[in-house]
Each structure stands twice: as structure tokens, then as C-alpha cells.
Amino acid sequence: MDDTDRSEPLLRHLSRRDRELFWLFGKGPRRTVSDPAIHHAIERMAATHPTVTAVEHHGEAITYRELDARATALACHLADLGVRPGDHVALFLRRSIPMVVGILATLKAGAAYVxxxxxxxxxAQLRHVLAIARPRVVLTxxxxxxxxxxxxxxxxxxASGADQARPAFRPRRPARPDDPCYVLFTSGTTGMPNGVTVTHGNVVNLLLTQPGDLGIQPGWRVGQLLNIAFDMAAWEILGCLxxxxxxxIRGEDIAATARDLDVIVATPTILSRLDPEGCPRVRVVAVAGEPCPGALADRWAGRAAFHNGCGPTEVxxxxxxxxxxxxxxxxxxxxxxxNTVYVLDEHGRPCPPGEPGEMWAGGDCVSAGYLDNPDLTGERYRPDPFLGGDRLMFRTRDLARWTPDGDLEHLGRTxxxxxxxxxxxxxxxxxxxLETLPGCTRAVTLKLDSDHLVSFTAGAGVDPDEARWAVSRALPYYCVPAEVYSLDTLPQTPRGKIDKATLLDLARGAGAIA
Incomplete structure (x- = not known):
């Protein structure tokens, strides 16, 4: 039974044409992935391009041959400490060449890095991560x-490659697509983050196929700008290598690093602080993690291939x-x-194209679930009735609708x-x-209380009264923010997104509402 036959009873409420579009729009192309595990592709690069520089940081550099040798030696140490396939290894450090060595060594040992x-x-967060992930070893x-x-x-x-003279390391068994690759901790409703297990099959499906590979080639320079605990940092690091x-790897000055990059992966908040004119070498830009303003996308798309994406860590x-x-x-x-995307209504039925609904993700992107939290896994991961078998789909909590051309228009979060x-x-x-106003590069709107909204804009010369007037002309009266604060830049979280908690504190401290 193919997918169309299996899902037919679930699509009966749709017209014949909408049933066809459900699969035409919602199903990604079938592609064969070259490697079962992402470090196999990196090892192949070390074999075919050994003298190419793999990593640069603060004036230091190592080649692919040196990276592979150092990671192999460290993998031997990890095995001596009892690390086995399927284990977790915590990686608690800062951006650096040793960080990259630690990632590759952990993968070579068959473990997942945290x-x-x-x-x-x-x-307190480090203790929480250790308690949930239960790593065999902490690398630092x-x-x-x-x-x-x-x-x-x-x-x-x-810190150096002095300990390279170790025999070639071989894990106890070959890596498999369902082996964990990394565990990332995402924000949770209880105040502490939830650990998400992402497999090698998940990772290679994005990074070794188009467009997720971003067209990266030997000789290109890819920025490592993001927090290593953020999943988009894996796109930078593993996608590059x-x-x-x-x-x-960047230092304190992101703009200085970006000046000499071919590829930039960033959140819109981070990208909005970079000037495309100051990045003459850039070929490809990819953003995700937040809604991307049209003006920002246009600004970069005029000089580089600009990709906008969406998806939480779980996919x-x-x-x-x-x-x-x-x-x-x-x-x-x-x-x-x-991969597949389903736009479903509140009853779990597919919405006709053009009607808004909630996005559910299916296919090879769906991760293995939350560590030590079966209740949350059962709530957000459900059996996929459209693909069937043992396939799961994930509730993203993103709102969207299909355009007539088959693209997804993002409508915010639930x-x-x-x-x-x-x-x-x-x-x-x-x-x-607000982001259509002259001089506004970014904007965010928050609920202050049951009766009032408050907005913040970044950029030069945004007049608060004109901003409120612009909203009143475009949206109903209850959408008009009580106050609009114009800032030079918006504060950001360690993961490069807008820091909404800090902005709310600012608004309350400023006494926005009498």
C-alpha cells in the first residue's frame, strides 16, 4: 500500500484536487543519502583533501589530516574510559579548535555529543544536563x-596535536543511522531545558542533500558564529566539515569574521547586525529560528543565495x-x-491549501524524542497516519498555510x-x-497584560507615534501596541534569538502602562 492509498480515508473531506495537492505540496523529494553517519563524510574529506585547512580560530589553523588524527587519538582515550556506541559524552567548553576535535572524537567513538x-x-543548567544526559565522560x-x-x-x-601517534581507532561496531549523533537541550515549560536526541540518520538527511548542504565545497569558508548548544551550530560545524x-570560528567581533566568509548560517537577529556590503565574499546565507523580515531577506538576496528555513530542534x-x-x-x-509537512486543523485533519493550520513534521527529520521524559514525547510525537508503519510525526506548534505555488507561509507560533x-x-x-517602517530592521511585539501589547523596534529613527499609527491603519484597534520602544538593537539570547524576557522586564520597569 502506498502513501496515497493509506491516507485516502483521512482525506475524504477534501476535494479531489486538494487531495492531490496534499501530497504534491507536503512531500519532499526522495533522495539517497551517501553516508549512514555524518562523521563518515568528514573522514572521507580527510582522506581526499588532507592538506585543506579544516578549522581556523584566532590565527591558529589545522588541516583535515591533523583534525582527523587528533580526533582519532582522543577517540582512543574515550574508549579507554569506557565510552561505547550509543553513550553520551558531554562537551562543556567554548568555541575553539579543541571543541571541533572533541565533536569528531565523540562521533568516532560511536557516542553522541552533548x-x-x-x-x-x-x-544549575549544567547540573541538569548532566543529570538527564548521564554522560560517560565530560570533555572540556x-x-x-x-x-x-x-x-x-x-x-x-x-590544546595541540602532540598526542597523535595512536593506532587507527575502530569502534566496536559500525555506526548506524539510528545511532544518536547529538543531544541538545531546548527551552522547557518547567524552567529547565528538555534534552532532544538527534540521530545520524536525521543529520545526514539534511546536511548531505540539497538544499540543506548549502552547496558547500572545498575551498569555501563557513562561519561558526552561533552558540554550540544551539542546533544551527551543528549546521555550521558538521555541514562545513x-x-x-x-x-x-568567530572571536568577539562577529562582523570581522563575516567579512571573509562564503557561507553564513544565522538567526535573523544576528544577521540583522551584519552589513552585506561588508561581506563581499558571501555566496550563501541561511537563516532560521525566528521569522525573517522581508527587508532583511531582500537586503541579502540581492548579493547571495538566501535560504529561509523553519523547524525546531526536534525535526x-x-x-x-x-x-x-x-x-x-x-x-x-x-x-x-x-520529509513531509502536514498542515492540520485542531482535529488533526488536513487543511485545504490556503487555509491556516498547525504544522506537523514527518519523515526522516523526526528525531528520537526527549530524554527521560516519556510523557512529553508522547504529547509532541505521534504515530504518523499518513506514512504509516512505525513512522512518527512531530507537532511543531508553528502555524502555516500553503500558497498556491506550494510554498509554506509561516503565520507565527501557537x-x-x-x-x-x-x-x-x-x-x-x-x-x-512595524518592520515595513523606514529605518526599522527588526521588531518584536509582546503581551504585557490582558489588555495591552507592547512593541520594540531596532534601527535608527523609528518614531513611536508613527509606528502605532501604522499598525492602526493595517490591523484592528486591539492590535495597536500601547507603547513602542525604539532601540538601537534588540537584546538577544545566548542562541542568537530576540530576548523577549529582557524586553518585558524593560517595559514593566519603564512603567509602560500607568
């Missing part, structure tokens, strides 16, 4: 060993992508290869729909109006 930036993550560097909570074996990564390019970085062209509406594109004076308001729709 990254945290020790300079940013509070001690000598200057951060004192930051690691006690009770776990610690192995420091050598699996295609033989040079990973350029492997992004599960939809689209190339934006200047002057066109910004969409989140279409399902990436071997948790960004709020009630103001009894009316439902989509916060992103207010921000989108």
Missing part, C-alpha cells in the same frame, strides 16, 4: 575544567527551506528531502497567539507591520 557553553550556561579544556560540576569523569582535550570546507535544525528572491514574499519554502481584550492577536502580524 554541547554546552560553560561561559554562558549557569551551573584545561582552562574550563574547574567549571564542571563534580561527580563525572573529566577528560581535557589537548562534511563537505571539505574551512570552518572559521533536525530545519525541515523546510526555500530560496528567497528580491521582491517576492518571504516563505519558509517546502519540505526538505525525504504560543504567539494571545488574547487581548478578548480578541485573538497574532503577535508576529503586528511586528511585520
Amino acid at each position: 554541547p554546552q557553553d560553560v561561559a554562558i550556561a549557569p551551573p 579544556t584545561a582552562d574550563h575544567a574547574d567549571h564542571i560540576p563534580g561527580g563525572h569523569p573529566i577528560l581535557t582535550i589537548p 562534511s563537505h571539505g570546507a574551512t570552518l572559521v 533536525t535544525i530545519v525541515n523546510t527551506m526555500g530560496r528567497h528572491r528580491v521582491g517576492e514574499p518571504v516563505t519558509i519554502g517546502r519540505p526538505t528531502p525525504n 504560543d504567539d497567539q494571545v488574547k487581548i481584550r478578548g480578541f485573538r492577536v497574532e503577535l508576529d502580524s503586528v511586528s511585520a507591520v
Whole structure:
């Protein structure tokens, strides 16, 4: 039974044409993936391009041959400490060449890496990550060993390649697509993050197929700009190294690093702080993690291939992508290869094209679930009735609708729909109006209380009264923010997204509402 036959009873409420479009729009292309595990592709690059520079940071550099040798030596140490396929290895350090060595060594040993930036993550979060992930070993560097909570074996990564003379390392068994690749901790409703297990099959399906491979080639320079605990950092690091390019790890000045990059992967918040004129080498830009303003997309699409994507950590970085062209509406594109997207109503039935609903993701992007949280896994991961078998689909909580051309128009998040004076308001729709104002590069709107919204804009010379007037002309009266604050830049979280909690504190502290 093929997918169309299996899903026919679930589509009876749709017209014949809409049933055809359900699969035409919602099913990504079928593609064969070259490797079962992402580090196999990196090892192949080390064999075929050994002298190419693999990683640069603060004036230091190592080639692919050196990276592979150092990672092999470290994998031997991990095995000596009892690390086996399927285990977890915590990677608690900062951006550096040893960080990349640690990632590759962990994968070579057959384990999944669990990254945290020790300079940013509070001690309570590190303890929580260790308690949930239960790593066999904590990898760090000598200057951060004192930051690691006690009770776990610690192995420091050598700063140089002095310990390379070890025999070729072979794990106890070959890596499989369903082996965990990394575990990332995402924001949770209880105040502590939830651990998400992402498999090698999930990762290679995005990074070794188009468009997720971003066309990266040997000789290109790819930025490592993002927090290592953010899933888009895996796009930067693993996406670069699996295609033989040079990973350029940033210092404190992101703009200085970006000036000499071919590929930039970023959130819209981070990208809005970079000037395309100052990045003359850039070929490809990919953004995700937040809604992308049209003006920002146009600004970069005029000089580079600009991809806008969408997808939470649970569906492997992004599960939809689209190339934006200047002057066109910004969409989140279409399902990436071997993946599906369903726009469903509140009863779980497919919405006709053009009608809004909630996005559910299916296919090879769907991760293995939450660590030590079966209740949440059961709530967000459900059996996929359209693909059948043992396939799962994931509730993204993103709202969207299909355009007549088969792209997905993002309509915000279910948790960004709020009630103001009894009316439902989509916060992103207010921000989108503000981002059309001259001088506004980014905007965010938040619910202050049951009767009032408050907005913040970034950029020069946005007049608050004119901003409120613009919203009043475009949207109903209850959507007009009580106050609009014009800032030079919007504060951001360690993962490069707008820091909404800080903005709410600012509004309340400023006494926005008497």
C-alpha cells in the first residue's frame, strides 16, 4: 500500500484536487543519502583533501589530516574510559579548535555529543544536563575544567596535536543511522531545558542533500558564529566539515569574521547586525529560528543565495527551506528531502491549501524524542497516519498555510497567539507591520497584560507615534501596541534569538502602562 492509498480515508473531506495537492505540496523529494553517519563524510574529506585547512580560530589553523588524527587519538582515550556506541559524552567548553576535535572524537567513538557553553550556561543548567544526559565522560579544556560540576569523569582535550601517534581507532561496531549523533537541550515549560536526541540518520538527511548542504565545497569558508548548544551550530560545524570546507570560528567581533566568509548560517537577529556590503565574499546565507523580515531577506538576496528555513530542534535544525528572491514574499519554502509537512486543523485533519493550520513534521527529520521524559514525547510525537508503519510525526506548534505555488507561509507560533481584550492577536502580524517602517530592521511585539501589547523596534529613527499609527491603519484597534520602544538593537539570547524576557522586564520597569 502506498502513501496515497493509506491516507485516502483521512482525506475524504477534501476535494479531489486538494487531495492531490496534499501530497504534491507536503512531500519532499526522495533522495539517497551517501553516508549512514555524518562523521563518515568528514573522514572521507580527510582522506581526499588532507592538506585543506579544516578549522581556523584566532590565527591558529589545522588541516583535515591533523583534525582527523587528533580526533582519532582522543577517540582512543574515550574508549579507554569506557565510552561505547550509543553513550553520551558531554562537551562543556567554548568555541575553539579543541571543541571541533572533541565533536569528531565523540562521533568516532560511536557516542553522541552533548554541547554546552560553560561561559554562558549557569551551573544549575549544567547540573541538569548532566543529570538527564548521564554522560560517560565530560570533555572540556584545561582552562574550563574547574567549571564542571563534580561527580563525572573529566577528560581535557589537548590544546595541540602532540598526542597523535595512536593506532587507527575502530569502534566496536559500525555506526548506524539510528545511532544518536547529538543531544541538545531546548527551552522547557518547567524552567529547565528538555534534552532532544538527534540521530545520524536525521543529520545526514539534511546536511548531505540539497538544499540543506548549502552547496558547500572545498575551498569555501563557513562561519561558526552561533552558540554550540544551539542546533544551527551543528549546521555550521558538521555541514562545513562534511563537505571539505574551512570552518572559521568567530572571536568577539562577529562582523570581522563575516567579512571573509562564503557561507553564513544565522538567526535573523544576528544577521540583522551584519552589513552585506561588508561581506563581499558571501555566496550563501541561511537563516532560521525566528521569522525573517522581508527587508532583511531582500537586503541579502540581492548579493547571495538566501535560504529561509523553519523547524525546531526536534525535526533536525530545519525541515523546510526555500530560496528567497528580491521582491517576492518571504516563505519558509517546502519540505526538505525525504520529509513531509502536514498542515492540520485542531482535529488533526488536513487543511485545504490556503487555509491556516498547525504544522506537523514527518519523515526522516523526526528525531528520537526527549530524554527521560516519556510523557512529553508522547504529547509532541505521534504515530504518523499518513506514512504509516512505525513512522512518527512531530507537532511543531508553528502555524502555516500553503500558497498556491506550494510554498509554506509561516503565520507565527501557537504560543504567539494571545488574547487581548478578548480578541485573538497574532503577535508576529503586528511586528511585520512595524518592520515595513523606514529605518526599522527588526521588531518584536509582546503581551504585557490582558489588555495591552507592547512593541520594540531596532534601527535608527523609528518614531513611536508613527509606528502605532501604522499598525492602526493595517490591523484592528486591539492590535495597536500601547507603547513602542525604539532601540538601537534588540537584546538577544545566548542562541542568537530576540530576548523577549529582557524586553518585558524593560517595559514593566519603564512603567509602560500607568
